[in-house]
Amino acid sequence: MAVKINLDDCMQCMACISTCGQGALTEGDKGPVVDAKKCTDCGDCIEICPANCIKK
Ligand code: SF4
């Protein structure tokens, strides 16, 4: 599994990218992109997201 990011609510702060220890998040044209093969569902990005737009 992998987290899902609601880019409509994303503020493009990119805090999630630097928080992900798995390197599963990268910066795309419209916001962070999740690599489902790398995401371990640890939830760290969910906790740090100020927009609360990342869900499991
Ligand atoms: S932490 Fe949340 S608001 Fe910031 S870039 Fe990531 S998904 Fe968007």
Ligand code: SF4
């Ligand atoms: S749940 Fe964990 S592994 Fe998956 S994208 Fe967020 S911080 Fe990275």
